[in-house]
Amino acid sequence: MPAVARISACVAIAAVAVWASGSVAWAGWKPGSGKSGSETQVHGGEHSQKISATAGAVVFDRSKNGSGESAGPVASATTWTPPACYYAPKYSPAELKAYLEPIWEAGSTGYEWEAQQRDRYVNGHPYKDFNKDKAGKGYWWDSYVTAGREGDPGALDCDKPIFWVDKGDPPPADTPQAVTPEILAELAYNEIRVPSTKVTLAPAGTTKVNLPTWAWLDGAQFKPVSVTASVPVLGISATTTAEPISLKIDPGTSDAETYPASGVCPIDGGRIGEPYAKGKANETPPCGVKYLRSSGNGSYQLRATLTWKIHWTGTGTPGGDLPEGTFGASQDVVVQEIQSVNR
Known part of the structure; x- marks a missing residue:
């Protein structure tokens, strides 16, 4: 498997981030916990459908949604489906360091992959020391899998390794799945x-x-x-x-x-x-x-x-x-x- 694909596959199961630098705390997240980006964390009660919930960086407000045991999801009347994956903020510099370094120290991914990772995120090619000097000025973005689409081949389309975006800047042009209001609307469709x-x-x-x-x-x-x-x-x-x-x-x-x-x-x-x-x-x-x-x-x-x-x-x-x-x-x-x- 190419190095980039291995990086993406490993990172795709990354933990849901606690955005200390953004002053937003996602409940239940711990670095290295193994929770995927598609896993939903609920605030205010595990079983209520009338509350807000988070799936990675995305927050869903379901207070005006249908509810009850007989309620169910709508199916598109066409072949259209919501995106199987998308990119959104996931880590602060300290959180990315806390996530990646234990993986490197375990040595389970092999020396070559570890060296490439250190070169990318620590040695300045292109990022230096996890961008600690930019703490609070941007976010590390990563891929998320849409809830219910974990086995969809389209979930593998977001294979770009973790990348940095400064606050106020658009994500790179080669990330068409980067979260936008329209993508959020499509993700909300999936929750109706x-x-x-x-x-x-x-x-x-x-x-x-x-x-x-x-x-x-x-x-x-x-x-x-x-x-x-x-x-x-x-x-x-x-x-x-x-x-x-x-x-x-x-x-x-x-x-x-x-x-x-x-x-x-x-x-x-x-x-x-x-x-x-x-x-x-x-x-x-x-x-x-x-x-x-x-x-x-x-x-x-x-x-x-x-x-x-x-x-x-x-x-x-x-x-x-x-x-x-x-x-x-x-x-x-x-x-x-x-x-x-x-x-």
Whole structure:
């Protein structure tokens, strides 16, 4: 393996930094702890989803995100995915020294690699003594792997060895994955959670062949949700917001008709479908399904999938749109034949 690749592979599992020089402390980090850049550390409670959390230099504010056991991540409606890796600040000069020197002293990486590292970060080619003379004037940047993308081949694209960036300066031009408001927006997209799309049906649980079945969602649960991602030491942030726009009904069988015929129920005044009420038995539901054949001794798997429009705003930019996301849930529907009585 080339030296640079070995450097990157070793550093990719670097600890999450405590930014003493930047006056920002990340909880739980210790030099050489082995925590990866993708590992999330939570402030204020390990299991709450309604709090801020850090993943390396990036802080996520999930206070306006969806929550609850049934909530889940949206999947892009296209082949687009958030970046698998990115570069961001990770070490002060003292922290980089505390991280690398124990590795060198262990000798496990080999003399040649150790010599190259010392030459790069200590002997002035190009950095001297870990840039201690610049303490408080910049940061050592390194790669991070996006949460959930650890096994993605794209996570290996950020193979540049640890590099220095002075405060106020842009990162090197050969680091297109360097964190920006847009990349923060994409990372926030990865953290969005939306409510379950299990619909309410009338009749509930069991319906009849050729009987229109009304379907709707509790509109109060389906409000816009958002996540803000920021890098405090750089003073940049981005907020990604998801808004529901339509619900698609898949009856789980071709022996069915949907209302409307497309199976796509639009959001109308914040309402998704319409609750059934007494006296509407002869009306066509604005959102629903009619089964044409009994489910026999089993049931059909009706699937309801909500589409979310996603957009973002960020520091110094109005932002823009990101690919729409979808999230769905399945539920059993028993369909019985209408029993006739001979007199």
